[in-house]
Amino acid sequence: MKQRSFAARLDHVSGAAVKDIISMMVDPSITSFGGGSPANESFPIAEIKEIVNQVLTDSPYELLQYGKTEGYLPLREAYLEHIVLPKGVRADVQNVITVSGGTQGFDLATQAFVDPGDVVLLESPTYLTVFNVLRKLGAEIVAVKTDENGIRIDDLEEKIQRYHPKMLYAIPTFQNPTGRTLPVERRKRIAELAGEYNLIVAEDDPYCELRYRGEALPPIKSFDTSGNVIMLSSFSKTISPGIRVGALVADHDIIEKMTDIKQCSDTHSTNLTQAICAEYLKRGLLPGHIESIRPMYLARMNAMLDGIRQYFPKNIRYTDPDGGLFTWVELPGKELPGDVDTRVIVKESVAKIKVGFVPGSPFFLDPAEGKNCLRLNFSSNTPEKISAGIKSLGDLLCEIVR
Numbered sequence: 374m375k376q377r378s379f380a381a382r383l384d385h386v387s388g389a390a391v392k393d394i395i396s397m398m399v400d401p402s403i404t405s406f407g408g409g410s411p412a413n414e415s416f417p418i419a420e421i422k423e424i425v426n427q428v429l430t431d432s433p434y435e436l437l438q439y440g441k442t443e444g445y446l447p448l449r450e451a452y453l454e455h456i457v458l459p460k461g462v463r464a465d466v467q468n469v470i471t472v473s474g475g476t477q478g479f480d481l482a483t484q485a486f487v488d489p490g491d492v493v494l495l496e497s498p499t500y501l502t503v504f505n506v507l508r509k510l511g512a513e514i515v516a517v518k519t520d521e522n523g524i525r526i527d528d529l530e531e532k533i534q535r536y537h538p539k540m541l542y543a544i545p546t547f548q549n550p551t552g553r554t555l556p557v558e559r560r561k562r563i564a565e566l567a568g569e570y571n572l573i574v575a576e577d578d579p580y581c582e583l584r585y586r587g588e589a590l591p592p593i594k595s596f597d598t599s600g601n602v603i604m605l606s607s608f609s610k611t612i613s614p615g616i617r618v619g620a621l622v623a624d625h626d627i628i629e630k631m632t633d634i635k636q637c638s639d640t641h642s643t644n645l646t647q648a649i650c651a652e653y654l655k656r657g658l659l660p661g662h663i664e665s666i667r668p669m670y671l672a673r674m675n676a677m678l679d680g681i682r683q684y685f686p687k688n689i690r691y692t693d694p695d696g697g698l699f700t701w702v703e704l705p706g707k708e709l710p711g712d713v714d715t716r717v718i719v720k721e722s723v724a725k726i727k728v729g730f731v732p733g734s735p736f737f738l739d740p741a742e743g744k745n746c747l748r749l750n751f752s753s754n755t756p757e758k759i760s761a762g763i764k765s766l767g768d769l770l771c772e773i774v775r
């Protein structure tokens with residue numbers, strides 16, 4: 374094959390882990406607990422059809438013509454009114470840019486701040502795409518320790534002092550991959566540290582609306598007095614990921630910088646899908662929609678947790694989340710010789726029992742740390758399928774882990 378001289382900074386950028394997840398999801402013979410997708414049954418198809426018709430009738434030229442890089446104004450306004458301000462975040466429309474999904478929001482944030490060699494802190498484990506976003510820029514990634522409540526503040530502060538990082542990336546609510554939620558006190562402290570150490574915090578919160586029990590927590594951004602916190606939101610998990618719409622709130626100078634960068638990337642996000650989200654929010658449909666999908670997700674989550682309790686080996690640790698799409702399992706035996714490796718187990722699981730999941734390793738900076746872990750998604754299968762798949766997986770794990 375011809376030897377291509379791709380840019381050297383891409384040497385460590387690989388989409389293999391995500392490709393593996395997707396190939397498992399599209400094989401109908403496999404019960405996949407691998408993806409991070411909302412349920413097909415959750416999409417508000419009838420409302421979207423009707424809204425598309427209305428917005429194209431009302432504003433055909435505005436929507437089919439080029440739009441503004443900072444986003445479709447009705448969506449920026451509706452995001453502010455319906456999502457940002459109710460969370461206790463002080464902002465106006467100048468503080469908002471819409472993006473083509475939360476992933477682009479993080480990509481723009483890092484491009485705005487991170488030079489090659491700059492240190493970026495992230496909680497360990499974390500959303501695996503973020504490693505590639507950072508490696509692409511030549512960032513130096515440093516992992517911060519976590520416990521069952523998320524980022525450990527002692528380790529964070531120690532690493533801030535040691536590495537003088539430019540940025541912290543954090544997923545505070547129903548974290549991907551662990552399903553854990555950061556308590557209010559830690560959120561407040563992170564906002565304080567952002568000011569004390571002039572640290573940019575990218576707060577990625579795409580799952581916060583998907584709460585099935587307990588009280589909503591204020592975002593880190595609501596405690597921000599330094600203007601160093603960027604709050605990233607997405608409509609992927611609440612309306613649809615295929616429409617590729619997200620939004621973020623930050624100080625105006627940050628929004629301006631991101632707007633310049635976004636112009637080089639895609640000029641602007643798709644007008645039609647931004648208009649769908651704007652109208653959906655303006656009609657006040659989002660809270661009712663979330664209310665209507667909550668019982669389905671809760672039933673799926675409970676089916677998975679009940680199955681884990683019943684069929685998985687007894688000496689495991691797992692997250693009992695209050696929302697989101699995932700639970701996270703830690704098997705024993707990481708330190709033993711001939712230890713477990715979920716990257717090997719997943720192959721056996723797919724081949725023998727037709728059950729897929731994501732091994733823990735790709736979520737860690739040091740893949741060896743995740744050898745005994747697996748991420749399980751509960752949103753994409755019926756409770757019956759989840760129960761049967763978790764039983765088969767539990768039986769297999771019990772043979773391997775004693």
Ligand SMILES: Cc1ncc(COP(=O)(O)O)c(C=O)c1O
Binds near residue numbers: 409473544579608
């Ligand atoms: C933490 C986190 N951020 C961002 C995303 C991607 O969201 P979007 O579809 O808005 O790009 C995901 C998707 O899995 C995620 O888990």
